Amino acid sequence: MTAGLLFDLMMALAVLGTAAWTLAARTQFAAVIGFVATGLLLSLVWVRLGAVDVALTEAAIGAGATGVIILYVVARLRGGTAEISAATPSRAQRALAALLAVAVGGVLALAVLNLPDPAPSLAEAALAGSAPLGLGNPVSAVLMAHRGLDTLLESVVLVFAVLAVWSMAADHRWGGAPGPVFRREESGPLSLLARVLPPVGIVVGIYIAWVGADAPGGKFQGGTILAAMWILPWIAGLARPPSITDWRLRLMIAAGPLTFLCVGLAGFAVADGFLSYPPSFAKPLILLIEAAMTLSVAAALACLIAGPPERRLPPESMAADRR
Amino acid sequence: MSGTDILALAACGLVAIGLYGVVAQAEVLRKIIAFNLLGAGVFLLFGVVARRGAAAGLAADPVPQAMVITGLVVAFAATALALVLTLRLHQITGAATVAEDPPSGAAPDPASEP
DSSP, rough: OHHHHHHHHHHHOOOOOHHHHHHHSSSSHHHHHHHHHHHHHHHHHHHHHTTTHHHIIIIIIIHHHHHHHHHHHHTTTTOOOHHHHHHHHOHHHHHHHHHHHHHHHHHHHHHHHHHSSSSOOOHHHHHHHHTTTTOOHHHHHHHIITTTHHHHHHHHHHHHHHHHHHHHHGGGTTSSEEEOOOOOSSSSHHHHHHHHHHHHHHHHHHHHHHHHTTSSSHHHHHHHHHHHHHHHHHHSSSSSSOOOOOOOHHHOOOHHHHHHHHHHHHHHEEEESSTOOGGHHHHHHHHHHHHHHHHHHHHHHHHHOSSSSOOOOOOHHHHHHHH | OOOOHHHHHHHHHHHHHHOOOOOOHOBBHHHHHHHHHHHHHHHHHHHHHHHOOOOOTOOOHHHHHHHHHHHHHHHHHHHHHHHHHHHHHHHHHOOOOOSOOOOOOOOOOOOOOO
């Protein structure tokens, strides 16, 4: 027990240390590296808290995908030092900010340490509810059934986020492929990785999405891996993302929420109401939604990572897309 | 003090560090990073609550866990949108901050927007 306590203490100090370093880092690049390191340490903390599903999501999305999109902006953002130092709050203002932060952190700590004991728990209710659905992973059961509305709305948020990111494109670039165009790498480690990794990564991604019904994993974790396997050949210049006006891409992004919504509405006819499943047919329906959602999460995350279109397609390929 | 309590204090520390970064840093990009740290601290508090609610043979209460998974994905989507807005602001005005008086050096760059 003491070893576990010591490990927790080390993890806590490491997380706080990397987080503080992220703020103190001189360059933006170093700050992003600090942020990713903090995220990876946090996923270890999640394992310590017994939440392996969250640990996978934190490593894949919180540290990985977020780190990639921030790095990508860092590489293109050139702020003048004069502008930044002029806008930086004065020493007194920063001292006030520190006071505010310490006060908020202190009050939170006081509240958390004085939580009622024994803590209220919905674990038994969730477990009792997940057995009839045929799901061995109670977290997946909560995501798909007990709090299905949250997950449905979240999947819609992803679609809206893609729409919002695309709408940042300048007018004359609408209809292009998302993101910048990378030079084709014929040799080198990136090119090799982009050729060798996707076959393995796609299998791993689908497996993690599939196994989520009974073990830690699920559509978000698996979908993120699939998105990475799409991004890798794109960055190596080996594959081009489809145009944002391509209906197949749009269908991929919308398929998950649409399937979820249709099954949810079907609940009115065949079960107790919106987003409820008929008891004898729950597992196949949930797997259908999970499969469609994995595809949509992968496509939406890839589009969010790629960003708005930055170069218009040549006219002939646009004509081909229209057909 | 149990291990979960130590991690709870780490979560509060993360919230404090993130809050300080959001307020005291000028660059929008660093504010976004700090905001994500703040969010990570809030999510970790959910994790602590889930761990304290361990029952029925489960290592942690699945309901807060599911909420955090939802929250992580939404936070990613919001971060992506914030970053694209930052980039667009930079392309149009050349600014990396949202200071009220844009510095004279940061004139709009017509070359970036043909």
